[in-house]
Amino acid sequence: MLKSLHIExxxxxxxxxxxxxxGLNVLTxxxxxxxxxxxxxxxxxxxxxxxxxxxxxxxxRGLAAAVFDLGGAEDWLSENGxxxxxxxLIVQRSISADGRGSCRxxxxxxxxxxxxxxxxxxxxxxxxxxGRQLLDETRHLDYLDxxxxxxxxxxxxxxxxxxxxxxxxxxxxxxxxxxxxxRLAESLSYRVQELEKAELRAGEEAELEEKSELLRNAExxxxxxxxxxxxxxxxxxxxxxxxxxxxxxxxxxxxxxxELREADASLREALALLxxxxxxxxxxxxxLDFSPEEFxxxxxxxxxxxxxxxxxSVSDESELxxxxxxxxxxxxxxxxxxxxxxxxxxxxxxxxxxxxxxxxALTEARRSAAARLAERVESELKALSMPSVRFETALTxxxxxxxxxxxxxxxxxxxxxxxxxxxxxxxxxxxxxxxLSRIMLALKTVFGENDPVPTAVFDEIDTGxxxxxxxxxxxxxxxxxxxxxxxxxxxxxxxxxxxxxxxRIVKSERGGRTYTTVEELxxxxxxxxxxxxxxxxxxxxxxLASAEELLTAADRRKAARE
Numbered sequence: 001m002l003k004s005l006h007i008e009x010x011x012x013x014x015x016x017x018x019x020x021x022x023g024l025n026v027l028t029x030x031x032x033x034x035x036x037x038x039x040x041x042x043x044x045x046x047x048x049x050x051x052x053x054x055x056x057x058x059x060x061r062g063l064a065a066a067v068f069d070l071g072g073a074e075d076w077l078s079e080n081g082x083x084x085x086x087x088x089l090i091v092q093r094s095i096s097a098d099g100r101g102s103c104r105x106x107x108x109x110x111x112x113x114x115x116x117x118x119x120x121x122x123x124x125x126x127x128x129x130x131g132r133q134l135l136d137e138t139r140h141l142d143y144l145d146x147x148x149x150x151x152x153x154x155x156x157x158x159x160x161x162x163x164x165x166x167x168x169x170x171x172x173x174x175x176x177x178x179x180x181x182x183r184l185a186e187s188l189s190y191r192v193q194e195l196e197k198a199e200l201r202a203g204e205e206a207e208l209e210e211k212s213e214l215l216r217n218a219e220x221x222x223x224x225x226x227x228x229x230x231x232x233x234x235x236x237x238x239x240x241x242x243x244x245x246x247x248x249x250x251x252x253x254x255x256x257x258x259e260l261r262e263a264d265a266s267l268r269e270a271l272a273l274l275x276x277x278x279x280x281x282x283x284x285x286x287x288l289d290f291s292p293e294e295f296x297x298x299x300x301x302x303x304x305x306x307x308x309x310x311x312x313s314v315s316d317e318s319e320l321x322x323x324x325x326x327x328x329x330x331x332x333x334x335x336x337x338x339x340x341x342x343x344x345x346x347x348x349x350x351x352x353x354x355x356x357x358x359x360x361a362l363t364e365a366r367r368s369a370a371a372r373l374a375e376r377v378e379s380e381l382k383a384l385s386m387p388s389v390r391f392e393t394a395l396t397x398x399x400x401x402x403x404x405x406x407x408x409x410x411x412x413x414x415x416x417x418x419x420x421x422x423x424x425x426x427x428x429x430x431x432x433x434x435x436l437s438r439i440m441l442a443l444k445t446v447f448g449e450n451d452p453v454p455t456a457v458f459d460e461i462d463t464g465x466x467x468x469x470x471x472x473x474x475x476x477x478x479x480x481x482x483x484x485x486x487x488x489x490x491x492x493x494x495x496x497x498x499x500x501x502x503x504r505i506v507k508s509e510r511g512g513r514t515y516t517t518v519e520e521l522x523x524x525x526x527x528x529x530x531x532x533x534x535x536x537x538x539x540x541x542x543x544l545a546s547a548e549e550l551l552t553a554a555d556r557r558k559a560a561r562e
Contacts, residue, residue: 009059021501024481029505034516046119071454125457141412148369157358164351188331195324225285233278359409380442385469388420433464474498493533497550
């Protein structure tokens with residue numbers, strides 16, 4: 001459950017703190033006062049997309065912070081190694097004026113993607129455009145599947161479909177006409193022969209570059225190593241000879257002093273190191289015996305490798321080797337393509353059968369759920385003042401070959417008739433704005449019965465609704481509020497009257513700037529706000545009495561459900 005929301009410098013809200021209650025929380029206010037900004041801030045703090053336009057003009061950054069009960073977020077916290085403080089989940093989202101931002105959960109920095117994953121466990125936000133989503137018939141199948149709870153059947157089908165599509169892609173890749181196959185085979189054969197002739201070896205280029213560096217600097221290296229060897233061992237006096245002489249002096253007196261014995265031990269180690277260094281320098285000097293032919297061979301091989309790399313647009317010989325392997329494999333596929341295609345065609349029949357079997361199980365689950373969904377939605381819509389409504393879930397098989405697609409073998413379209421005697425038709429052609437809002441609310445109610453997300457947010461779900469229908473929507477939202485926390489932005493007094501907590505959003509001007517504040521209303525404040533919603537700025541004894549009547553009736557309806 002959402003316990004509180006803190007907002008700083010978001011749009012016209014300079015600073016606001018709102019404490020929310022269990023049940024139905026309704027936000028009301030004049031059009032343009034900033035009611036939806038509260039929803040935008042909550043959307044941001046649960047991982048939604050943000051932009052610099054959200055930041056209040058003149059401010060360096062905007063901030064939204066929310067405190068939640070843990071709800072269903074325990075697994076997410078455990079997976080991300082974050083500990084909640086005293087059973088509360090504190091989430092922050094900062095947005096700077098230059099477009100950058102940061103996210104924190106219980107003080108721990110997280111990514112926007114992590115915050116979005118967490119937010120999906122905390123809040124389910126239904127915006128003003130959700131009703132319009134019903135017009136997109138491609139979404140109807142997902143609505144039905146969500147109700148059917150057929151995740152296992154969908155997963156099984158998805159696995160079968162993936163295998164089928166991979167096989168199809170292989171068939172498409174090998175299905176070439178004779179001329180294309182001939183040209184491709186010639187190109188690949190030339191490439192394979194050229195790379196094979198090059199006798200490529202991983203790591204060779206680095207070795208050659210190192211050797212080339214030695215060869216180009218051979219004289220300087222000889223001089224340096226020869227001088228070093230002479231100083232260490234071959235010259236008179238050498239470092240080794242001087243160290244040996246020093247040890248001779250110390251050996252006569254080490255019996256008299258512990259410090260000298262330690263010095264003698266150190267000198268002994270140093271002498272061994274000097275002798276070892278001398279041998280290594282000597283060996284290196286001897287290895288510099290290169291011929292001019294060796295230099296030409298190294299440079300020629302390097303030139304060959306670099307030419308091949310440039311020709312085939314790769315960076316080193318390991319990529320040339322990889323290119324050789326893939327080209328040889330592709331050439332073999334073309335040369336023996338008919339046999340490979342035969343195998344894939346036989347596999348296609350097997351995979352197609354698996355898809356049909358998995359799709360049939362999915363169709364059965366959908367068909368069973370379709371009737372139940374139609375019955376449940378009709379029941380909810382009748383409770384929302386649509387007494388003559390008929391709602392159908394039309395499930396039809398996909399047409400054409402192969403008869404199944406990414407989501408199975410079905411097409412789903414929601415049909416409805418709002419009036420008695422009318423044949424059900426597509427929602428997009430029949431439903432009015434108010435009917436769309438009520439259908440969406442009905443669907444959300446039905447789907448929400450098994451929804452683990454503790455808080456549902458409705459941003460102007462009452463669009464196009466009025467009169468008795470508005471009262472029914474208010475009762476429905478209140479009913480949802482008995483099992484989940486509900487936040488609702490509304491313009492309707494019938495809905496506001498059903499609230500368990502009501503907040504007024506007020507916009508004002510000071511010093512040429514616009515400010516928005518949020519205040520929780522007491523009983524008298526609610527009465528006056530309902531009177532304003534009913535009669536506008538002209539609040540009279542009559543509108544106040546009407547508001548009191550609404551509140552009293554709402555209290556009776558809520559008490560009757562207890």
